[in-house]
Amino acid sequence: MSDLEQLRADCLLAEKFWGRSMAGLTAITYREKGEAAFLDTWFQTLRSHQNVHYLNGLKKLGIGENESPAVKACKYHYLTNQMGGLKMEYIEESPKKCWIRYLAPMWTYSGIAMLAMPAHTRRTMSRAWHPRNGELMGCDRLQYVRTKTIMEGDPYDEGYWIEHDRPLAPEETLLFKTEIRTPEFDPAKAPKLDPEIWPEERLYKARPKFGGGYLSRMTTVLLAKFGLDSTSYIMGQTMRCLAIQYIHELKDDQGIEGSDVQSVADIFAGILRACRQDFTVERISPTRTRIVLRNYKPFDWELPEKIRDSLFEFQRMGARVLNGRLRVTRSVEPEFGPVASEAWDFEDTGRWLW
Structure with missing residues (x-):
């Protein structure tokens, strides 16, 4: 290609x-x-x-x-x-x-x-x-x-x-x-x-900015209209349902065939790359992969941590749909104050979790 x-x-x-x-x-x-x-x-x-x-x-x-x-x-x-x-x-x-x-x-x-x-x-x-x-x-x-x-x-x-x-x-x-x-x-x-x-x-680079701009703007409108708790709930429900409905399609779009821990992490890494995020992928072991994310486009403003965690519902549910043996966790640095980076850990536990 x-x-x-x-x-x-x-x-x-x-x-x-x-x-x-x-x-x-x-x-x-x-x-x-x-x-x-x-x-x-x-x-x-x-x-x-x-x-x-x-x-x-x-x-x-x-x-x-x-x-x-x-x-x-x-x-x-x-x-x-x-x-x-x-x-x-x-x-x-x-x-x-x-x-x-x-x-x-x-x-x-x-x-x-x-x-x-x-x-x-x-x-x-x-x-x-x-x-x-x-x-x-x-x-x-x-x-x-x-x-x-x-x-x-x-x-x-x-x-x-x-x-x-x-x-x-x-x-x-x-x-x-x-x-x-x-x-x-x-x-x-x-x-x-x-x-x-x-x-x-x-022209290609401008295309995703269309939807991304509206996503960012709509989030600010919801926060002003409903407050942090209600907006976090709406965002979390949105991302969970999108994962349920579209994770297989987004996987196919990238030509990824497997559902092992590395393949699942690659799906989310591919979306991050497509969205031009600043991130790295670490293969910690054959059963564990970590993604470290240092920005959060399309949001060009300080996104509340509660909203960022609600957005992560997409990864939580997407991984669960694809492989019920995977444990998916998220941590942030620093623990308090504005988030400088966040780590997504994908681990194959070797047993069915659900």
Whole structure:
């Protein structure tokens, strides 16, 4: 496998792991806290993410200052979501009216979960971000019109930005309006990133940051909303359930065949490598392997120890699913205060533990 092929495989693995972790957090929040809390968590996550990334993202993507507000907003959503792994369509009807489509399967709820989430989830997500683009760009004439919603039985999420000839009141910047017939997508006319600025390697590296950024931001929202104990419970349940559901898939993604202690440690080491973590693997004996982790991407802030331990539920449950003879433990350095490193020990006890 070439270096570029390895990079691609790693980035797709990291995207899957962080993306499903973020989606799992929303699903467990819905299960444990109810629909109102679930929708508000989405709203706050998207709104805070937009505050940090939208204007800077326009510059990074090379979207020109001379573009109209409708086109700039549309290009941003088309290019950023496409970079994150979503299937998108873009139709520039005029400089003042530009359409966007998010195609199935949904990136967040790609499987049967889409059928179980509240149907108006996507409406909440639209309210959080799309109508506010004009405000952030200093254009009080820009409106987002939502025309189709996939979770309500439409073939895709669809809408358009339109620039009016007058200033809009805040309540006018978003409109839900069903339109049966809408323009056809022409891939040849869709915007493209400059390959000199965005070579293939950079695009691969950007892909997992999409889900990782939302995972980090959503964790801060949950902590502010529910506090440390409830957030730790939600995180722990999320990681346990993800391990039960996906550990075999993540193992297969890496081409690992065995379930012995070394192979199980290699699965988790492979995920760490894909997520560009700072770690080492120590083969202490034929029956014991240790991983020492010195950072914790995608969290670029001091993650509470209780949350870090909840995240480790993925390793605890994943190892148990794969091999019931393995004992998996976690220790941190220093014992008190901010964590500088943590050690994961995988030991084959030679007997069934459960």
